[in-house]
Amino acid sequence: MSASTPQTKRWPFIIPLLVIAALVGIFGKRLSDVSKGADPHLLPTALLNTPFPEFDLVALPGREPGFVTSELKGEVSLVNVWGSWCVACLAEHPFLMTLKRENTVAIHGIAWRDAPEASLQWLAKHGDPYTRIGQDPRSVAAISLGVTGAPETFVVDQAGIIRYKQVGPITPEVWQTTLAPLIAQLKK
Amino acid sequence: MIIELGHFALALALIVALVQSTMPLLGAARGNAAWMAMAEPAALTQFLLCALAFGALTHAYIVSDFSVIGVAENSHTVKPLLYKISGVWGNHEGSMVLWVLVLSLFGAAVAAFGNNLPPTLKARTLAIQAMIGVGFIAFVLFTSNPFTRLDPAPIEGNGLNPLLQDPGLAFHPPMLYLGYVGFSVAFSFAVAALLEGRVDSAWARWVRPWTLAAWTCLTLGIGLGSWWAYYELGWGGWWFWDPVENASFIPWLTGTALLHSAIVVERREALKSWTILLAIITFSLSLLGTFLVRSGILTSVHAFAADPERGVFVLILLSVAIGGSFTLYALRAPSMDGGGVFAPISREGGLLINNLLLTTAAATVLLGTLYPLIADALGLGKLSVGAPYFNAVFVPLMTPLIIVAGIGPLLAWKRADLSGALQRLKVAAGVSVIVLIATWVGNGGDLLSLAAGGGMALAAWLAALTISEWVLRVRGEYGLSWQRIINLPRSAYGMTFAHLGMAVLIVGVTGASAWKQERVESLRPGEHVDLMDYRFTFEGASQVQGPNYSAIEGRYSVTRDGQTIANLTPQKRNFSQPPQQTTEAAIHTTFVSDLYVVIGDADGTEGAFVTRIYYEPFVPFLWYGVLLMAFGGLVSLSDRRHRIGAARRAMATAPQAAE
Numbered sequence: 014m015s016a017s018t019p020q021t022k023r024w025p026f027i028i029p030l031l032v033i034a035a036l037v038g039i040f041g042k043r044l045s046d047v048s049k050g051a052d053p054h055l056l057p058t059a060l061l062n063t064p065f066p067e068f069d070l071v072a073l074p075g076r077e078p079g080f081v082t083s084e085l086k087g088e089v090s091l092v093n094v095w096g097s098w099c100v101a102c103l104a105e106h107p108f109l110m111t112l113k114r115e116n117t118v119a120i121h122g123i124a125w126r127d128a129p130e131a132s133l134q135w136l137a138k139h140g141d142p143y144t145r146i147g148q149d150p151r152s153v154a155a156i157s158l159g160v161t162g163a164p165e166t167f168v169v170d171q172a173g174i175i176r177y178k179q180v181g182p183i184t185p186e187v188w189q190t191t192l193a194p195l196i197a198q199l200k201k
Numbered sequence: 202m203i204i205e206l207g208h209f210a211l212a213l214a215l216i217v218a219l220v221q222s223t224m225p226l227l228g229a230a231r232g233n234a235a236w237m238a239m240a241e242p243a244a245l246t247q248f249l250l251c252a253l254a255f256g257a258l259t260h261a262y263i264v265s266d267f268s269v270i271g272v273a274e275n276s277h278t279v280k281p282l283l284y285k286i287s288g289v290w291g292n293h294e295g296s297m298v299l300w301v302l303v304l305s306l307f308g309a310a311v312a313a314f315g316n317n318l319p320p321t322l323k324a325r326t327l328a329i330q331a332m333i334g335v336g337f338i339a340f341v342l343f344t345s346n347p348f349t350r351l352d353p354a355p356i357e358g359n360g361l362n363p364l365l366q367d368p369g370l371a372f373h374p375p376m377l378y379l380g381y382v383g384f385s386v387a388f389s390f391a392v393a394a395l396l397e398g399r400v401d402s403a404w405a406r407w408v409r410p411w412t413l414a415a416w417t418c419l420t421l422g423i424g425l426g427s428w429w430a431y432y433e434l435g436w437g438g439w440w441f442w443d444p445v446e447n448a449s450f451i452p453w454l455t456g457t458a459l460l461h462s463a464i465v466v467e468r469r470e471a472l473k474s475w476t477i478l479l480a481i482i483t484f485s486l487s488l489l490g491t492f493l494v495r496s497g498i499l500t501s502v503h504a505f506a507a508d509p510e511r512g513v514f515v516l517i518l519l520s521v522a523i524g525g526s527f528t529l530y531a532l533r534a535p536s537m538d539g540g541g542v543f544a545p546i547s548r549e550g551g552l553l554i555n556n557l558l559l560t561t562a563a564a565t566v567l568l569g570t571l572y573p574l575i576a577d578a579l580g581l582g583k584l585s586v587g588a589p590y591f592n593a594v595f596v597p598l599m600t601p602l603i604i605v606a607g608i609g610p611l612l613a614w615k616r617a618d619l620s621g622a623l624q625r626l627k628v629a630a631g632v633s634v635i636v637l638i639a640t641w642v643g644n645g646g647d648l649l650s651l652a653a654g655g656g657m658a659l660a661a662w663l664a665a666l667t668i669s670e671w672v673l674r675v676r677g678e679y680g681l682s683w684q685r686i687i688n689l690p691r692s693a694y695g696m697t698f699a700h701l702g703m704a705v706l707i708v709g710v711t712g713a714s715a716w717k718q719e720r721v722e723s724l725r726p727g728e729h730v731d732l733m734d735y736r737f738t739f740e741g742a743s744q745v746q747g748p749n750y751s752a753i754e755g756r757y758s759v760t761r762d763g764q765t766i767a768n769l770t771p772q773k774r775n776f777s778q779p780p781q782q783t784t785e786a787a788i789h790t791t792f793v794s795d796l797y798v799v800i801g802d803a804d805g806t807e808g809a810f811v812t813r814i815y816y817e818p819f820v821p822f823l824w825y826g827v828l829l830m831a832f833g834g835l836v837s838l839s840d841r842r843h844r845i846g847a848a849r850r851a852m853a854t855a856p857q858a859a860e
Contacts, residue, residue: 023535029478030527033485037520039574040492044512098588100434100441126589138721138813162573163587 062176065092065169066157070147073129076136080121080147085173089199090119091192092167093143094155096127097135099163105182106139112188113142118196122146125155125163168192170199204269207257208348211298214250214305215338217243221308221331225324229396237324241312244327247334248309251302255289258298258347262289268354271295271347277360279749287371288361293511294347296374300491301337303375303382308334311386311411318407325393326386333385336518344511363750363776363783369429373422380419381452381487386411387459388484391477392526395533400473405466408480410838412463413695416456417834423449424827432786437717437797437815439823442591447570448490454563455483458556465549469541469614472553474534479556481530485523486563492519493570544616551609558602565594603659603707606700607666611673625673629665633658649715656711664704671697695837699830706826712794712819719815723804733816735796736760737769742800742810750774752785755800755810759789771800794818 065082072079085092093109095102109120122143124132129148136143149155158167168177177195179187221243228236258271262285267273275292276285290296308330315323341347364370390408394400426446431439440446459479465472492515543549568575569590607629611622637658644650674693675685722730724739731737740756752772759767769787776783789796794817801811 023531026474026531026534029482030524030531033520033523033527036489036571037516037524039571040516040519043574044516096587100438100443126587138719 060159060175060178062174065167065173065175066154068147068154068157070123070149070154073124073133073136073146073148076133076141076146078145080123080145082173084145085121085169087171088119089171089196090121090144090169092121092123092169094123094125094149094158094160094163094165094167096125096163097131098127101182102164103139105164105184106142108183108185108188109142110140117193119144123149123154125149125160126152168195168199203257204261204266204348204350207254207261208346210250210257211254211301211338211342211348214247214254214301215335215342217247217250218305218331218334218338221247222328222335224328226328226396229321229324229328234320237320240324240327240331243331244305244308244312247331248302248305251298251305251338255298255302258295259286259289262286265358266354267356267358268350268352269347270349270351273351273355273358275361276358277749278357280361280366281748283368283371284361284366287365290374291361291365294341294345296378297337297341297345298347299375300378300382301334301341303378304330304334304337304385307383307386307411311389315407322390322393322397322404322407325396326389329389329392330385333389333522336522340511340514340518344514360749360776363774363781364433366749366776367429367433369425369433373425373429376418376425377422377449380415380417380422380456381449381484381490383411383415383418384452384456384480384484384487386415387480388526391480392529394477395526395529398533398536400466400477400537402467402470405463405476406842409460409463409467412456412460412480413834413838416453416460417831417838419449419453419456420827420831420834423453424824424831427827428824431820432788433783437719437786437817439713439820442566442569442588444493444570447566448493451563451566451570452483452486452490454559454566455479455486458559458563459483461552461555461559465552469543469549471541471543471549472556474530474537475556477534477537478530479560481523481526482560485519485526486567488515488519488522492516541615543614546612546619547617548609548612548614550617551605551612554605555602555609558598558605562595562598562602565598566591569594600655600659603663603703606703607663610670610696610700611666625666625669629662629669632665633662636661644716653711653715656707656715660704660707660711663707664701667697667700667704690842691840692837692842695833695835695840697833698836699833702826702829702831702833704826705822705829709819709822709824709826712822713817716818717815719813721811721813723809724812725807725809730812730814732814734761735766735816737796737798737812737814739810739812741808745772747774750776753800753803753810755798755812757787757798757812759796767796769796769798771798773800790821792821795820 065085067082068080069082070080078084091112095105112118113120120142122145124146127148127150132146132148147154152160158165162180164182166179166183167175168179170176176199177192179192183192221240224236225238225240225243228234228239258269260266261269261272262276263282265272265276265278265285267276271292271294272288275295276288280288288295290299308327311323311330312327315326318326387408390404390411394404423446426449427439430441431437459476462472462476462479466476492512541549608622608626611625612619613621637654640654640657641651644653671689671693674689675682677685718732720730720732722728724730726739726741729736729738736759738758738760740758742753742755745752745754752774754770754772757769757771758765759769767789769789771787772785774783774785784799784801786797786799788798795815797815797817799813799815801813803809804811
């Protein structure tokens with residue numbers, strides 16, 4: 014910075030402008046997607062109505078069973094991507110426990126980017142609403158599922174086809190207006 | 202009627218801001234003193250009008266005028282007065298009015314206190330400030346009007362989100378806005394200087410107090426937010442790396458860098474274009490934060506209601522303000538550099554490293570926050586990063602920063618001799634190593650306690666060197682030393698307090714991260730849990746009634762060696778308007794650590810409740826650290842050098858004020 018050569022190069026001074034132009038471009042694209050009705054919270058059409066990708070994810074130590082995609086078939090289920098480090102997951106958690114108590118729908122968990130001990134401790138502390146849990150420490154499943162952040166929840170039908178993706182916590186409101194009707198319909 | 206007056210006042214403020222953003226600028230370009238002089242009364246008028254608008258809106262909330270949509274949606278008659286008032290900024294529309302009010306407040310302050318500024322610089326600065334005002338007042342009026350009426354008016358309002366009904370959060374947004382909107386002044390000064398084509402030490406001296414004031418408020422604002430999250434969200438965490446938190450933290454990082462680089466401009470006239478860039482970036486990041494929070498393009502736990510139309514408006518504002526200033530920067534800044542040359546080992550060198558580390562840290566946090574967007578746009582798939590990423594990149598950046606923060610103030614300007622400071626560095630290093638080993642061995646010698654030892658050693662290093670720097674300045678014969686203690690510039694004390702605050706904060710972060718203990722048990726009345734040396738006994742729970750909620754209140758007694766230490770009464774509150782539950786943790790503090798109890802759901806019969814108990818060591822140090830840093834900011838702000846004229850050029854004598 015202090016280099017006091019007689020003529021200062023001009024080009025480095027344009028860098029901030031280029032960076033901000035790129036950012037504005039990115040934001041603009043995202044905004045236009047949003048206003049075209051492509052709610053960022055919705056599943057990109059690429060995965061909607063396609064089979065849930067095949068995984069065989071290891072169980073948490075001492076907490077069987079793990080998550081195997083082929084075993085999803087036969088019932089409507091929710092696949093919840095979560096992590097013990099995720100605040101919004103904690104916010105969502107009591108409602109998942111309610112769903113579990115009421116035995117409405119099978120809930121499976123994918124423990125994303127989490128240490129197994131941390132996941133287990135979290136479940137011990139807050140309760141375990143899941144039927145199956147698979148570990149995804151290296152984001153293998155998260156990447157093929159196109160997870161944008163935790164929590165995200167996939168609604169999978171009896172044939173193992175993804176029917177919906179909920180981005181962000183499942184609130185009672187989301188449940189009543191969107192998920193419950195969808196699941197009731199899928200169960201028919 | 203009053204609400205229409207408020208609306209009208211805001212519309213007038215827009216017109217005044219339009220005048221203020223054009224006439225003084227033309228006047229400065231043409232040398233027309235009368236046109237330049239319009240800036241001052243315009244800035245004061247703009248502030249008065251915004252205050253009127255804000256006052257009218259506040260009045261509507263206080264008297265619960267539900268014919269105003271915002272009041273009906275966010276307020277309720279039985280809400281305590283404090284929360285009726287804080288309800289004004291508890292929603293998007295009202296918070297934007299507060300934003301505009303703070304912006305015009307800073308403009309008015311520059312007009313009122315900037316008597317020593319050259320007329321052209323002052324006129325230009327106020328004009329730029331008014332341009333931002335035009336953008337945001339228009340934003341309020343055209344996309345987020347809080348004065349819209351509702352017909353027919355409902356009998357009762359919807360009430361404020363109960364999580365927000367809390368004293369910590371009532372003051373958090375105003376403090377935060379004072380902080381990051383305050384950086385608008387540094388921005389306006391920077392753009393004005395680019396227009397003038399001149400940056401010198403006088404410029405840096407004018408811009409520094411405003412930056413300092415904004416920085417102090419932002420520090421307190423972030424601290425308040427963290428404190429709120431700690432005691433209100435009910436699981437003992439104090440920082441989540443949530444996009445909304447990051448939005449305020451990123452400008453804090455660059456603002457801190459700006460604070461330090463402005464010193465170099467003031468003392469040595471070096472790093473000029475860099476400092477200008479930082480001033481622009483810091484405010485741009487505040488704008489970016491506003492954009493991210495309001496547009497709904499990122500998902501966050503505490504996002505405001507998203508609205509793409511507003512998003513487009515803010516994005517346009519953002520590109521005009523930032524794009525415009527960066528274009529000006531690209532045109533004008535190259536001719537600006539030069540000034541003092543310095544060796545790598547010097548005070549300037551230290552401050553430069555500080556700047557590089559702080560801006561890198563800001564960039565990594567920004568990247569982490571925006572990663573989902575960028576990855577999506579570049580087709581890398583949809584991904585986001587969580588707390589593990591931030592912790593992994595942040596610690597390695599902060600470590601050298603703290604090391605340099607200890608050494609820097611001991612170095613002389615221009616070219617320093619490290620051997621002069623070597624003796625002190627050796628002592629401090631010795632102290633740090635002792636602290637490291639003591640912490641490590643004293644806590645079991647495992648990997649976690651080694652990491653904790655590292656954190657504590659860093660804190661010890663910074664504290665030891667900061668204190669020794671102060672001792673170096675004031676030591677002497679008894680009487681002489683006393684004289685020096687009194688005569689040392691306030692800005693030097695400011696640095697001492699702020700750096701000590703940082704050291705205290707590191708103790709808090711380290712301790713709270715490493716040694717937090719928690720226990721979750723289902724307790725029946727009479728049963729107890731032991732955690733650390735404490736025994737928590739559940740005495741029972743009962744129903745209690747608050748002003749606008751009912752609650753289950755648990756009673757827990759805490760004993761240590763049979764002595765009662767505290768009786769804690771955590772609550773689980775049920776609000777009816779809007780229907781929502783909140784947990785009120787009960788916290789007993791020993792001023793070194795906290796005991797934190799949360800009552801959960803009733804568990805089966807026999808009056809059992811799920812109880813979560815946390816032992817939170819050193820968490821109070823977080824708040825002490827923040828307070829000490831902010832106090833340092835205030836002390837430095839009170840330095841008379843910031844108030845008197847610019848002519849006085851500090852003489853280059855022996856140990857100098859370090860700010």
